[in-house]
Amino acid sequence: MDVEDVLSDVVSMEDLKKFEKEYHNQLTTGTVSQETKFHYAWCLVRSNYPADIRKGLILLEQLIKHEANDDDAKRNYLYYLALGNSRIKEYSTALQFIKAFLHMQPENMQAQNLLVTIQKKMESDAHKGMAVAGALALGLSAIVGIGFALSKNLKK
Amino acid sequence: MRRATDASLPTFGTMSSKASESKMSSSQYSYIFKYIIVGDMGVGKSCLLHQFTEQKFTADCPHTIGVEFGTRIIEVSGKKIKLQIWDTAGQERFRAVTRSYYRGAAGALMVYDITRRSSYNHLSSWLSDTRNLTNPGTVIYLIGNKLDMESNRDVSYEEAKQFADENGLMFLEASAKTGEYVEDAFLKTAQIIYECIQDGRLDLNAADSGVQQKILQCETNPNVEKDKSCMQC
Numbered sequence: 001m002d003v004e005d006v007l008s009d010v011v012s013m014e015d016l017k018k019f020e021k022e023y024h025n026q027l028t029t030g031t032v033s034q035e036t037k038f039h040y041a042w043c044l045v046r047s048n049y050p051a052d053i054r055k056g057l058i059l060l061e062q063l064i065k066h067e068a069n070d071d072d073a074k075r076n077y078l079y080y081l082a083l084g085n086s087r088i089k090e091y092s093t094a095l096q097f098i099k100a101f102l103h104m105q106p107e108n109m110q111a112q113n114l115l116v117t118i119q120k121k122m123e124s125d126a127h128k129g130m131a132v133a134g135a136l137a138l139g140l141s142a143i144v145g146i147g148f149a150l151s152k153n154l155k156k
Numbered sequence: 157m158r159r160a161t162d163a164s165l166p167t168f169g170t171m172s173s174k175a176s177e178s179k180m181s182s183s184q185y186s187y188i189f190k191y192i193i194v195g196d197m198g199v200g201k202s203c204l205l206h207q208f209t210e211q212k213f214t215a216d217c218p219h220t221i222g223v224e225f226g227t228r229i230i231e232v233s234g235k236k237i238k239l240q241i242w243d244t245a246g247q248e249r250f251r252a253v254t255r256s257y258y259r260g261a262a263g264a265l266m267v268y269d270i271t272r273r274s275s276y277n278h279l280s281s282w283l284s285d286t287r288n289l290t291n292p293g294t295v296i297y298l299i300g301n302k303l304d305m306e307s308n309r310d311v312s313y314e315e316a317k318q319f320a321d322e323n324g325l326m327f328l329e330a331s332a333k334t335g336e337y338v339e340d341a342f343l344k345t346a347q348i349i350y351e352c353i354q355d356g357r358l359d360l361n362a363a364d365s366g367v368q369q370k371i372l373q374c375e376t377n378p379n380v381e382k383d384k385s386c387m388q389c
Contacts, residue, residue: 002188002240002368003225003240004227005225006223006224006225009223009225011256012256012259015253015256019252019253035249035252038249039252039253042222042253043253072219075221076221076222079221079222080221080222105218107214107218108218109202109206109214109217110202110218110220110221110224113224
């Protein structure tokens with residue numbers, strides 16, 4: 001329950017299944033409404049599974065390219081495209097979407113907050129990456145060191 | 157004009173400045189309370205959230221997309237409590253999905269605009285959603301926003317107070333613009349939840365109580381899976 005930001009908010013299985021069912025029901029009958037597709041995509045991008053998130057991103061891209069009929073709808077899709085991409089650590093793509101949003105509506109605080117959250121996430125991931133790289137380098141140098149010491153010993 | 161909080165302003169402790177809030181690490185609070193904010197589009201839900209979490213007011217706030225999230229650490233009876241607030245979009249197109257955020261809320265702020273009767277008339281629909289999707293123990297606080305626009309008032313205090321009394325809701329009028337009574341709404345809700353925990357009316361072991369108690373174990377043993385060890389609810 002301890003959610004730190006919008007990126008750590010995870011959809012419940014129950015909801016994901018409910019909106020998935022609705023989407024598939026409409027698929028079989030012929031036309032899927034924009035609303036149903038959006039609801040399903042909104043749940044998918046909040047899934048714990050990257051495959052679900054990617055599926056949600058595809059739906060959102062379809063929506064923004066072919067179905068968005070007003071700026072309001074476009075911004076909704078841009079927002080969730082940014083959110084979904086950052087949840088699979090595609091940060092540069094996420095930044096592009098949220099910046100496109102802010103280009104349309106620079107004063108939107110919700111989008112500004114998401115931008116800051118994405119930037120923070122990028123930074124902490126970069127630090128984690130550096131820590132891992134540092135640990136690897138340390139480990140490697142220890143092995144080299146031991147090897148060197150051993151070879152010296154052997155020579156004696 | 158009478159107001160809910162005229163008689164006595166409650167004395168709650170809050171973190172006095174933003175700086176001191178940011179210094180607090182995530183383990184320095186005893187409880188997490190989940191809140192939701194619901195109500196018609198344009199009644200000022202996000203403005204109330206921003207006023208409470210950032211002491212900021214933006215006029216012509218754009219529509220919320222889906223849900224917005226905010227936190228603030230407060231103090232009730234000497235205990236630090238982290239409020240985790242989900243501000244839901246009022247637009248109909250989001251309502252199907254925002255309903256899922258109601259689950260497990262310990263507090264629900266139900267907002268209408270005192271200058272727009274239609275937003276008041278829709279309260280029964282918001283209330284039935286809130287009641288159906290939350291627990292019987294969820295504290296529901298009715299807030300009449302835009303108190304700063306007294307000259308355009310369309311719903312009297314007395315009428316809304318009666319509605320609140322009939323439905324067993326807490327009630328006050330506030331202004332997200334001036335900040336008047338905004339703190340009271342959020343803090344009084346927390347105090348009632350806290351009292352419910354203290355006297356056992358709110359069962360922390362019940363599913364979706366909306367309250368999470370922090371246990372020392374989480375802070376000292378990073379190997380313990382956090383959710384399992386901490387979640388008492």
